[in-house]
Amino acid sequence: MAEQGPGQTPLRLGIDTGGTYTDAALVDAQNQVVASGKSLTTHSQLEAGISAVLKKLPSDLLSKVTLASLSTTLATNAVVEGRGTPVCLLLPGYTAIQIERAKLEHIVRGGACVALKGGHDAGGREHCPLDLDAASRTIERYRNRVSAFGVSSMFSVRNPAHEIVLRELIHSLSDRPVTCGHELASSLGAPRRAVTVAFNASLVSYIDRLIRTIQALLSDYGISSPLMVVKGDGSLITAAVALTRPIETVLSGPAASVVGAAFLAQTENSIVADMGGTTTDVAIVTDGLPAFSSDATVIGAWRPMIESTRVFSVGLGGDSEARFSGGEGLGIGPRRVVPMSLLAFDNDWVIESLKRQRDAKPTPRSNKFFLPLFADSSQIAQLSPVEKKVWERLAERPLELEALYRSAREQAQAAAVMVRKGMVIYSGFTPSDAAHVLGFSNHWSTEAAHLAAVIWAKQMRHVYGWGSFDPNDSSAVSQVVHDRVVSTICETIIKACMATGGPRNETAVFDKINRLLTEWIMDNGTIDGGLFAVNFDPGRSLVAVGAPAPFYYPAAGRMLGIDLKIPKHSDVANAIGAVVGSVVQREHITITQPSQGTFRVHSLEGPVDFSDRSSAFVWAESVASERAQSKAVGAGATAIGTVVKRYENTVSPDDLTDDVFFEGRVTATSSGRPVASPGNQKLPRSANR
Numbered sequence: 001m002a003e004q005g006p007g008q009t010p011l012r013l014g015i016d017t018g019g020t021y022t023d024a025a026l027v028d029a030q031n032q033v034v035a036s037g038k039s040l041t042t043h044s045q046l047e048a049g050i051s052a053v054l055k056k057l058p059s060d061l062l063s064k065v066t067l068a069s070l071s072t073t074l075a076t077n078a079v080v081e082g083r084g085t086p087v088c089l090l091l092p093g094y095t096a097i098q099i100e101r102a103k104l105e106h107i108v109r110g111g112a113c114v115a116l117k118g119g120h121d122a123g124g125r126e127h128c129p130l131d132l133d134a135a136s137r138t139i140e141r142y143r144n145r146v147s148a149f150g151v152s153s154m155f156s157v158r159n160p161a162h163e164i165v166l167r168e169l170i171h172s173l174s175d176r177p178v179t180c181g182h183e184l185a186s187s188l189g190a191p192r193r194a195v196t197v198a199f200n201a202s203l204v205s206y207i208d209r210l211i212r213t214i215q216a217l218l219s220d221y222g223i224s225s226p227l228m229v230v231k232g233d234g235s236l237i238t239a240a241v242a243l244t245r246p247i248e249t250v251l252s253g254p255a256a257s258v259v260g261a262a263f264l265a266q267t268e269n270s271i272v273a274d275m276g277g278t279t280t281d282v283a284i285v286t287d288g289l290p291a292f293s294s295d296a297t298v299i300g301a302w303r304p305m306i307e308s309t310r311v312f313s314v315g316l317g318g319d320s321e322a323r324f325s326g327g328e329g330l331g332i333g334p335r336r337v338v339p340m341s342l343l344a345f346d347n348d349w350v351i352e353s354l355k356r357q358r359d360a361k362p363t364p365r366s367n368k369f370f371l372p373l374f375a376d377s378s379q380i381a382q383l384s385p386v387e388k389k390v391w392e393r394l395a396e397r398p399l400e401l402e403a404l405y406r407s408a409r410e411q412a413q414a415a416a417v418m419v420r421k422g423m424v425i426y427s428g429f430t431p432s433d434a435a436h437v438l439g440f441s442n443h444w445s446t447e448a449a450h451l452a453a454v455i456w457a458k459q460m461r462h463v464y465g466w467g468s469f470d471p472n473d474s475s476a477v478s479q480v481v482h483d484r485v486v487s488t489i490c491e492t493i494i495k496a497c498m499a500t501g502g503p504r505n506e507t508a509v510f511d512k513i514n515r516l517l518t519e520w521i522m523d524n525g526t527i528d529g530g531l532f533a534v535n536f537d538p539g540r541s542l543v544a545v546g547a548p549a550p551f552y553y554p555a556a557g558r559m560l561g562i563d564l565k566i567p568k569h570s571d572v573a574n575a576i577g578a579v580v581g582s583v584v585q586r587e588h589i590t591i592t593q594p595s596q597g598t599f600r601v602h603s604l605e606g607p608v609d610f611s612d613r614s615s616a617f618v619w620a621e622s623v624a625s626e627r628a629q630s631k632a633v634g635a636g637a638t639a640i641g642t643v644v645k646r647y648e649n650t651v652s653p654d655d656l657t658d659d660v661f662f663e664g665r666v667t668a669t670s671s672g673r674p675v676a677s678p679g680n681q682k683l684p685r686s687a688n689r
Contacts, residue, residue, distance in 0.1 A: 010028075011064045013579065014026075014069050016256060017073070020276060022038070024037050025569070025579070027576060046210060050213060070210075070228070070252075073574075084203060086202075087146055091114065091115050092116045093118050094115040094119075102191035118130035120154065124155065124602055146378055147176065154190050163181060182604070184248075226675055231584075232252060233584065234581050241635050251311050254309070257546070261274065261577070271283075271540060271562070273489070275317060282492060283496075314333070319430050319432055321430060332481070339444065344448030366455050368427060370401060370415045371424065371426075375421075391423075399411075431548070433448075433453065435482070449474075456477065486559065490556050494560075521535065542557055583673070583674050584669065587631065589601060591663065591666070601616050620666040639672045644668045649662045650662065
């Protein structure tokens with residue numbers, strides 16, 4: 001896989017750890033890719049996959065690396081698949097109804113959402129004193145049962161005092177990491193901010209483990225350069241900063257792919273689609289810049305409050321589960337499973353198990369094996385005796401669900417619970433398996449893919465009553481799965497182009513419009529015999545990247561009627577995107593007018609009042625600039641430049657009356673080049689104790 005060219009110094013090393021593959025690329029001072037490689041991601045032992053891909057790069061070039069940068073889809077995949085470690089979420093000023101409506105219990109993963117007395121009003125004044133006694137009891141109760149704490153107080157963006165007090169209290173009573181809402185978001189919208197906090201806290205262990213693994217491996221390979229991490233907006237931060245705000249990396253992989261795809265394709269206006277093992281991520285690039293949003297980002301069923309490249313991310317990839325989907329018949333994803341061809345490639349004994357399944361009566365458990373995925377110390381400590389037994393057995397080899405169900409049903413049930421906890425993963429029939437059967441791919445076990453296709457067809461017909469496949473024709477079955485992936489890609493691209501934010505994207509009407517447009521465009525874009533047409537902008541191309549892209553996107557491009565580009569090095573676009581970005585940090589400060597003639601600046605230290613609007617904005621701009629520059633330095637930037645923008649929401653009642661000021665916002669953006677000098681950063685204490 002490695003491609004070598006004339007080495008240049010200094011070199012930058014980009015690493016992308018995805019759900020299926022870990023990629024690496026070396027880029028020289030002229031932005032030329034001089035070497036690249038791919039290796040399977042080993043979830044239960046990340047260092048193995050990362051080390052394997054580094055071994056595919058020329059060792060003499062690795063010694064010339066002056067900057068290393070990481071992108072990853074692990075956090076994105078965890079959100080899409082509904083995984084995460086247990087979290088205790090403290091919510092001053094919330095009610096039980098608000099917690100239920102925000103569906104926060106779905107994110108804390110066996111932890112707890114606890115409403116506390118406290119919170120502020122929209123003006124930043126204390127609405128109710130904080131109940132520290134109840135908070136202390138809650139922290140002591142959960143400190144050994146969760147991997148992290150989250151704190152999100154009502155109106156904390158107007159006054160973060162209660163969040164800061166609770167953060168210090170947690171640090172005094174627990175050694176678990178803490179996430180606060182005011183550190184992640186500056187916009188109103190308390191429920192979405194709480195969702196963002198919950199996700200951040202639940203992802204700490206994932207990112208912590210990945211960063212520390214890579215840091216240690218870089219040292220082993222003699223690479224002492226700084227380690228940067230790609231944020232969801234495509235910019236870079238130091239590894240130490242990423243450990244405190246992992247939610248900012250939740251779209252790291254997709255953002256890096258957009259940057260890498262635009263860099264490789266050299267197109268000003270395009271639709272970028274990155275297809276990996278778990279997700280398909282779509283973004284729009286206009287005039288050379290990806291669309292940016294703090295509101296329209298969609299990850300699975302969630303809209304976290306993060307500033308990011310506007311990415312539409314869905315659970316559709318080479319490893320997505322092909323499954324029965326009720327009235328629709330065949331569904332693809334969103335759950336990621338281990339392809340049967342990969343399982344047998346790593347475990348040759350699986351072939352005999354599949355032959356037995358092929359010759360036996362199909363059940364809902366056909367094609368399913370259990371494999372270990374990831375667990376932190378808090379999850380392992382809470383395992384039941386049966387679950388501990390399963391975990392120990394999985395350390396030795398994968399477990400066949402049907403056999404386990406017959407011999408130790410209690411263990412099979414425990415393993416299924418561990419799948420829901422994100423600790424264990426199923427195997428299954430996937431688009432990657434279908435690609436092996438159809439001859440698009442041959443890097444894993446083709447024999448296992450054929451067997452799995454036949455077993456899956458029998459299961460669909462005899463268990464779920466769907467399909468009428470020839471039980472011996474694995475190709476016909478695989479073609480159906482392949483075609484469904486192509487049509488789903490087309491639907492996803494159209495939906496992503498329409499997902500520009502706002503509540504209309506969450507309505508049944510929007511879904512109907514999207515389906516109708518998809519049908520029209522995929523039917524040559526004509527309506528009523530050509531009365532009028534619906535097509536993509538002819539000046540915009542579709543840039544497809546990711547290892548599976550060549551299997552599906554040529555057909556998708558033809559169906560959509562859009563020019564397709566699959567650039568050279570597209571299979572490692574994420575890794576390339578990880579090292580061609582810059583460091584960007586933003587600071588937002590809001591200004592309100594709680595009463596006539598009083599202009600209130602909402603700062604981290606609490607509200608500061610001014611008697612005139614101009615003074616308030618001048619002070620806010622100064623503070624925002626200082627903080628943005630400080631954040632950029634902390635994020636690893638040098639040669640920093642800062643731009644300050646002012647926004648005012650005013651209304652002019654008539655020609656004779658002065659403007660009425662409602663709200664203002666100051667945004668300072670500091671950007672610079674990542675520091676490329678020897679010396680690994682000192683990381684905070686590990687979250688995975």
